[in-house]
Amino acid sequence: MIVHTNLGRAPLSDAALARVAAVAGGYANLEYDLDLGARGRRDIHAERLIARLTGADAALVVNNNAAATLLLLAALADGREVIISRGELVEIGGGFRVPDVMAQSGALLREVGTTNRTRAADYAAAISDRTALILRVHPSNFRVVGFTERPALDELVAIGRRFNVPVAEDLGSGWLGWPERDELPEGLRDEPIVSASIAAGADVVCFSGDKLLGGPQAGIVAGSREALDRIRTHPLMRALRVDKLTYAALEATLEAHAIGQGQDVPVQRMLRMTAVEIGRRAEALASALNASGWRARVIDGLSTVGGGSAPGVEIPTRLVEVQRDGMTADQIEQRLRSLDPPVVARIQDDRVVMDLRTVREDRELRALLTGA
Numbered sequence: 172m173i174v175h176t177n178l179g180r181a182p183l184s185d186a187a188l189a190r191v192a193a194v195a196g197g198y199a200n201l202e203y204d205l206d207l208g209a210r211g212r213r214d215i216h217a218e219r220l221i222a223r224l225t226g227a228d229a230a231l232v233v234n235n236n237a238a239a240t241l242l243l244l245a246a247l248a249d250g251r252e253v254i255i256s257r258g259e260l261v262e263i264g265g266g267f268r269v270p271d272v273m274a275q276s277g278a279l280l281r282e283v284g285t286t287n288r289t290r291a292a293d294y295a296a297a298i299s300d301r302t303a304l305i306l307r308v309h310p311s312n313f314r315v316v317g318f319t320e321r322p323a324l325d326e327l328v329a330i331g332r333r334f335n336v337p338v339a340e341d342l343g344s345g346w347l348g349w350p351e352r353d354e355l356p357e358g359l360r361d362e363p364i365v366s367a368s369i370a371a372g373a374d375v376v377c378f379s380g381d382k383l384l385g386g387p388q389a390g391i392v393a394g395s396r397e398a399l400d401r402i403r404t405h406p407l408m409r410a411l412r413v414d415k416l417t418y419a420a421l422e423a424t425l426e427a428h429a430i431g432q433g434q435d436v437p438v439q440r441m442l443r444m445t446a447v448e449i450g451r452r453a454e455a456l457a458s459a460l461n462a463s464g465w466r467a468r469v470i471d472g473l474s475t476v477g478g479g480s481a482p483g484v485e486i487p488t489r490l491v492e493v494q495r496d497g498m499t500a501d502q503i504e505q506r507l508r509s510l511d512p513p514v515v516a517r518i519q520d521d522r523v524v525m526d527l528r529t530v531r532e533d534r535e536l537r538a539l540l541t542g543a
Contacts, residue, residue, distance in 0.1 A: 172477035173441045173529055178515065180381040180388065182437045182531075183420055187386065190423040191416050201415045214403050216418045220425040224347055225376075226369040227393035231403050232380070232421065233411040237272060239377035239390030240341050244276035244304070246405040247337065247375070247398065251303035252281040256289035256321070259308035269308060278303065291322040291330060298334045305331050307340040307373075309363055328372035337374035337398060345378035345391065347428055359442070359476075359484060365393070374398050383476070385438035386424035387417050441528050442476075442486070450489035452527045456537055457491050463541035466494040472519070474528050490524040493540075510539055 174180050183191070204211030214231045221230035233239050244253060253273060260282065262268045273280050281302070283293040294305055305327050324340060331338040340363075348364040362383070368376050375398040380389030390411075392402055402408070413421075424436055433439040453469045460467035472490035493516075495503055503523045507514040514536070516525045530536055 172475050173438060174382050174477045176477070181385045183387065184385070184424060184427060184436050186427060186435060187420040187423040190419040194415050194419040199415045199419075201418070213412060213418075214408065217422050217425060220422060220429055221391060221393055224425060224428055225365045225393050227376075228396040229399035230391060230393040231399060231408070232413050232418065233390045233392070233408070234413050234417075235381075235388055236341070236343065236345075236377055236379040236390040238411040239392045240269075241272050241276050242405060242407050242411055243339055243375055243377060243392055243398075243402055244273055244278045244306075245407050246402040247339070248279075248303035249277035251279060252299070252301045253278045253304045253306050254281045254283055254294055254297050254302060255306045255308065256284045256293075257282045258284060258286045258289055258319075258321070259306075259310060261308060261310055288320040289322065290320060291326040294322070294327060295330050295334070298330070298336060302334070302336050305336055305338045307338070309341060309343045324368055324371045324373060331374070332372070338372070339375045339377070339394075340368050340373045342368060342376055342378040344382040345380060345384035347384060347433075349433065362484075369393065375402070380421050380424070383438060383442075384424065384428075385433075385436035387420040389413060389417055389421055437531070441474075444488075444528050446471075446487040446489050449527050452532065453489045453491045456525075456527065456540070459537045459541055460491070460493060464495065465540070466496075468492050470524070472524065472526065474526055486528075488526055488528050490519075490526055492522045492524050494522065507540075512539075514539065 200211065201216075202211050202213045217232055218230045221227065233242055255269070260269050270280055279301070281297055283289060283297045307324060307327060324338075327338050330336070342363050342365055344362065346359070346362045346364055348366065365376060365378055373394065375392060375394030377390060377392045378384070380386040380391055392399065427433060427435045434443060450469060457467040457469050470490050470492050472488050473485040474488040476484050476486075493503060498506070500518045500521050500523050504516055504518055507516050507523070514525070516523050518524070
């Protein structure tokens, strides 16, 4: 799994780590305007980069995407109805549910459609003078298949314009897309791209900074200047804001995307790796293990994206399967976890397997395992 929530999601790039180190060791212009020599605003950091990458007029950053959703609902729909498809009332990791987030924001839930089929006409029929917002939520951690229907975002935007109701979209993973769509792993070609939602006319979108974007834990809100001005002045903004370290890591990550160096972002690099590339490394590791008391072989396997991103997407890979005389798979897996640093593998078909897609080439995994 590439983006593992239990393991901290996205590992940061070298540039992001260097930026954090530089900022952490001293003072920074977090809320200081260097041009004016006076107090400034922290909510404008990273805004230009986010706007450049998404096409939005304005943007802000909070501590995660659940916070972003909570904030935009509180700012745009407190005490009024938000229309959402019944099939999009998802539960994200840790038991947090969209209806609960909406309740805490003060917005009133108005469900339309059914679990598997919701039409544009369902949204239009639900609009009244109590309606504040149409909300579309990407089902980032599950997939409904079979007899399904879901209106495209531009259909909802057309309804919103017709009735003067803003449209918001929770995109979840923060996929910025790649320059060439045919370079994408096949399963990611349907993942929603932030700039496409902005181009389709969404008034506001929110997404994670630590999933497919590949940065630190953060929630990003982007959209029209009017919507963002309302959101950034809401009292919750102060409670949900991020610190200088998050801004440093996020800006460095966004800069890599902006200059076409997305491959320098670890998550992006992992997604780009081919099974052939991984196989060469796997064969070298298996050979070293076989010479040091282990029994190892390389087998075909699949990588998953994880972290509530691209549900059901599997990318071909090559796995190192390891065994050791006198040890069960559970014992081997526990032994690997006890190393320093720990090696977190998985058990497949009663065999311990490791996917080198998620291990940087400069990590001394071979020395660690051969000495275990």
